[in-house]
Amino acid sequence: MINSSLKELSALLAARKISSRELTEAFFARIEKFNPELNAFITVDPEKSLAQAEAADRLRAEGRAGPLTGIPVAQKDIFCAKGWLTTCGSKMLHNFVAPYDAHVVEKMNAAGIVNLGKTNMDEFAMGSSNETSYFGKVKNPWDRTAVPGGSSGGSAAAVAARLAPAATGTDTGGSIRQPAALCGITGIKPTYGVVSRYGMIAFASSLDQGGPMAKSAEDCALLLNVMAGFDARDSTSLQRPAEDYTRQLSEPLTGLKIGLPKEYFAEGLAPDVAQAVETAIEEFRKLGAQVVEVSLPNTRLSIPVYYVLAPAEASSNLARYDGVRYGYRAPEYTDLTDMYKKTRAQGFGAEVKRRILIGTYVLSAGYYDAYYLKAQKLRRLIAQDFADAFRQCDVIMGPTSPTVAFDLGEKADDPVAMYLSDIYTIAVNLAGLPGMSIPVGFGAKGRPVGLQIIGNYFAEARMLNVAHQYQQVTDWHTRLPEGL
Amino acid sequence: MSFSAADVKRIAHLARIEITDVEIGPVLAQLSNILKLVEQMQAVNTEGIKPMAHAQDIPLRMREDEVTETDQHELFQSIAPQVEAGLYLVPKVIE
Numbered sequence: 001m002i003n004s005s006l007k008e009l010s011a012l013l014a015a016r017k018i019s020s021r022e023l024t025e026a027f028f029a030r031i032e033k034f035n036p037e038l039n040a041f042i043t044v045d046p047e048k049s050l051a052q053a054e055a056a057d058r059l060r061a062e063g064r065a066g067p068l069t070g071i072p073v074a075q076k077d078i079f080c081a082k083g084w085l086t087t088c089g090s091k092m093l094h095n096f097v098a099p100y101d102a103h104v105v106e107k108m109n110a111a112g113i114v115n116l117g118k119t120n121m122d123e124f125a126m127g128s129s130n131e132t133s134y135f136g137k138v139k140n141p142w143d144r145t146a147v148p149g150g151s152s153g154g155s156a157a158a159v160a161a162r163l164a165p166a167a168t169g170t171d172t173g174g175s176i177r178q179p180a181a182l183c184g185i186t187g188i189k190p191t192y193g194v195v196s197r198y199g200m201i202a203f204a205s206s207l208d209q210g211g212p213m214a215k216s217a218e219d220c221a222l223l224l225n226v227m228a229g230f231d232a233r234d235s236t237s238l239q240r241p242a243e244d245y246t247r248q249l250s251e252p253l254t255g256l257k258i259g260l261p262k263e264y265f266a267e268g269l270a271p272d273v274a275q276a277v278e279t280a281i282e283e284f285r286k287l288g289a290q291v292v293e294v295s296l297p298n299t300r301l302s303i304p305v306y307y308v309l310a311p312a313e314a315s316s317n318l319a320r321y322d323g324v325r326y327g328y329r330a331p332e333y334t335d336l337t338d339m340y341k342k343t344r345a346q347g348f349g350a351e352v353k354r355r356i357l358i359g360t361y362v363l364s365a366g367y368y369d370a371y372y373l374k375a376q377k378l379r380r381l382i383a384q385d386f387a388d389a390f391r392q393c394d395v396i397m398g399p400t401s402p403t404v405a406f407d408l409g410e411k412a413d414d415p416v417a418m419y420l421s422d423i424y425t426i427a428v429n430l431a432g433l434p435g436m437s438i439p440v441g442f443g444a445k446g447r448p449v450g451l452q453i454i455g456n457y458f459a460e461a462r463m464l465n466v467a468h469q470y471q472q473v474t475d476w477h478t479r480l481p482e483g484l
Numbered sequence: 485m486s487f488s489a490a491d492v493k494r495i496a497h498l499a500r501i502e503i504t505d506v507e508i509g510p511v512l513a514q515l516s517n518i519l520k521l522v523e524q525m526q527a528v529n530t531e532g533i534k535p536m537a538h539a540q541d542i543p544l545r546m547r548e549d550e551v552t553e554t555d556q557h558e559l560f561q562s563i564a565p566q567v568e569a570g571l572y573l574v575p576k577v578i579e
Contacts, residue, residue, distance in 0.1 A: 099559050192539035206539055235544050304524045315499060322500070324572050329565040335578040341502035353501055357511070358518055360499040361491070374525050376535030381528070383536060416517050432539020457540060 002030060002162040003480065006071060006219040009165060013060065013070045020053040020060070020070030024114050027072050030163045031117070034484065037144065040157040042077050042135045043085045044117040052114045059112050068226060069112030074164035076155050077118035077124055079210070080199040081105045088201045089121040089133035089151075092321045092328045092347035102199025103231040104168060104210050111226045116164050120154030123349045124318065125203040126171055127151050128421055130179070131412050132351045139408070140183060141481040142447055146405040149179030155213050156183040161484050166214035166223050170200060172207045173306055174400075174425025177437040180213055181400035181450020184439040185317055186467065186477060187213040188220050191457050192432035193238035195224075196231030197325045204313035205236070207306075207429040216477050217438065217467035221245040224460065240458070248465040252422030254288030257467065259393030263299040270403040272443030278319055278397045280440035280451050280470070284397075287469055294389040294396065300381045302427035305382065308362050308375035310428070314352075321347060353414060383431040386454070395466055396454040398424055400437040406448035424452055434460050439476040448476075487516050 001023070004012070012018045028046055035041050049072065056070035059067040080086050080098035082105075087093045098479040101109065108115070119194050123132045130138040130153025140146040141161035148157040152169030156179035159167050169176040171189035180187030181263060188211050195210040212223035224245045231237045260281070265274065281387060299339035323329030329341035348356070362371035389396060401423060410416040428435040434457070437450040489508050492515065496503040503511055538544075557570060566573035 059560035095563075097557070097563060099505060167531065206537060232547070236538070236561040237545075239545070298528075301525065303529060304522045305516060308522055308525070309498050319500075320568055323565060324574055325560075326563045326565075336575050337500070337577065339575055340500040344500055348501070354514055354518070355509070356501065356520075357492070357495050357515060361495050361515075361519075364495070371522065371525075373535050375528060376529035376537055376546075378528060380533055380536035380541075381530070383539075383541075392550075412572075415510060415514060416521055419518075421523065430539075 001026060004165065005216055006068060006214065006222050007066040009071050010067055014065070015128065016457060020114060021050060021055040022229055023055040023070065024049055024072045027116055027164060034161055034163060038139050038141060038157050038161055039136050040119055040138055040154040040161065040180065041074070041117045042087055042089070042120050042154070045084065048083070049114055049116055056059050056112045056114060066111050067222060070114065071165060072114040072116035072165035073108065073223065074116045074119045074155060074158050074253060075105065076121055076152050076168050076170055078121060078170050078201045079105050079168060080201070081115060081118070084115070084118060086118065087135065088125070089123040089135060090352070092350065094134060094328060096327050100199060103196035103233065105199065106119060107226050111473045112273055113226065119158055119167055122151035122153065124201070124314070124352050125175055126149040126314070126351050126355055128174065128178055128418055130154065131408065132349050134349060137408060138231060140405050140447070141185060141484060143445060145280065145407055146447055146452065147182065147408055149405060150184035151175040152179045152213065156180055156185055156187070157182070157269045159185045159213055159215060160481060162480065166212060166219055168210060168227065169213045170208060170210045171429065172204050173310060173429055176211050176213060177400050177425050177435055177450070177452060178422070180437040182405040182448060184448030184476070184479060185213060185215060186217055186220055186436070186438050188224065188230060188436035188460065188464070189428070189434060190224065190460050191434045193236050194228050196229070196234040196237045198231050198233040202317040204310040206313060207310060211381070216471055217464045218246065218249060221249065221464045235320055243461065245461050245464055248461040249468045251465050252288060253284065253466060253469050256289040256395070257393040258289050258291050259294035259389050259396045260291060261294050261296040261389065261396060261398055262298065263296050264398035266404050268423065270443065273401070273449050274404060276343060276441035276449035277451055281397065283470060283474060292393055294392055296385045298378065299421065299423065299427060300383055301378055302430055303419055303423060305356070305375045305378045306422070306426045308371050308378065309373060311355040311364050312360035312372050313359070315363065315433065316350070318356055327480060339365065351415065379430050382427050386431050386433060390456045398452055400424060400450035400452040404443040404445070404449060416432050428454055434458060434463060436463055436467060438470065439479050441476055487512070487519055
């Protein structure tokens with residue numbers, strides 16, 4: 001049952017073979033046993049979750065259950081959930097009990113999904129290893145000496161270790177896709193604007209996007225159906241007709257044109273990752289796809305562009321954390337300015353502070369044109385690269401991460417080395433395109449390898465179809481770490 | 485593009501984050517490395533290119549100028565560090 005897909009769990013619940021309460025309790029037992037070591041969850045509240053489970057069971061008894069009613073799903077601790085501690089992995093919000101629900105949480109509650117608990121994450125979503133959380137590092141279930149990736153490391157580890165059948169994540173520069181790859185699970189970041197950012201604690205507003213993380217593309221599609229949709233309270237939420245993201249899953253891949261950017265298979269890519277990705281591409285050929293070489297010439301520029309734009313937006317978004325209205329306030333200070341400075345110095349971790357400082361600098365008088373405006377111009381070039389590539393192919397594929405999971409502590413002291421590992425994922429956020437990662441094998445030290453699929457705007461259903469067809473003829477996505 | 489301790493102090497003040505004298509050295513080194521990375525942007529000619537602020541380059545949606553929120557100040561202030569009579573309490577500014 002802990003290995004069951006969302007579809008299978010839905011069938012079990014519908015057939016009354018199990019109640020939502022029993023299902024939720026089964027996952028609590030897993031969490032109790034394995035979370036102390038993995039540290040995937042920050043907050044677990046059985047009383048609240050079981051109350052939701054019982055409400056779901058009642059809905060079912062009244063004949064009003066939907067496809068995911070009664071299924072427990074973990075929430076990345078970046079989504080405000082009313083009455084729940086919502087920390088964003090930070091000391092700054094260590095005591096913040098959200099007074100409202102994020103749009104995503106509202107939709108999931110309305111669908112009868114049970115909130116299984118809040119997962120660990122890099123502080124304020126800034127990180128690629130889940131090592132910056134105030135609540136401690138998360139361990140990769142496949143190798144406890146390795147990072148799970150970040151920033152949605154807790155969600156990825158929870159799904160990989162079967163502590164949750166699915167989880168929500170957010171992705172600003174790769175934070176759904178990269179931990180999905182490093183933990184051997186499936187995750188999708190939709191087109192910018194598809195999932196509402198209301199109640200999703202802001203990092204970089206023009207890049208942030210929430211999305212599902214689960215054991216398969218089909219499960220991701222089912223959860224995306226609930227998460228997606230217009231929300232008037234998010235000024236960047238797109239008004240489009242509602243979509244069923246499962247509608248194309250069964251389509252054959254004959255005639256599919258896959259673009260392989262030559263820049264993604266150049267230096268910096270570890271040979272074990274290259275091998276697993278090449279084997280996966282071969283599988284797609286067998287499924288009827290054609291492969292063409294494309295070029296994304298400005299790939300390398302995406303890192304400096306991102307590390308100007310994202311910190312700039314973060315410096316603005318994190319200005320609200322001042323000890324006045326909620327969250328941490330320094331215990332001692334002389335005056336108002338001193339209170340702000342001490343609250344923020346004590347409440348934020350080192351990486352967050354670095355990014356706020358860089359962001360403040362690039363937006364400051366005299367530097368705005370050379371940095372921020374320059375980065376926005378390069379952003380247009382990067383988006384144009386993808387537009388040109390999509391004239392020659394339907395989807396773009398490549399490795400999600402240049403290496404498998406690195407060791408805990410390996411890059412923690414070298415921020416720039418950490419930033420460079422985002423090379424394949426970042427440009428997708430800059431262009432606002434949808435991107436997903438699926439497991440395609442294992443590399444060095446038995447650590448998982450992920451393949452990234454990038455689609456054109458609003459191509460999620462097609463991408464999920466491509467991933468699903470691959471998952472029908474391979475079993476990487478069903479593997480379970482040893483000892484779990 | 486040289487970045488100095490004076491820059492760090494100035495930026496820290498703008499960002500309202502206290503940085504002690506002991507921290508300035510390491511912070512300066514780390515920020516300098518990041519700025520070196522960022523310098524790579526200057527190698528590309530962007531003359532005539534319009535900046536792109538939105539991921540799909542579309543303008544933000546507008547709405548009618550109507551009141552849609554309700555007064556929830558009691559709920560929102562229940563989690564504040566210090567409140568009194570509906571006001572958030574903060575220390576005085578000392579010039």
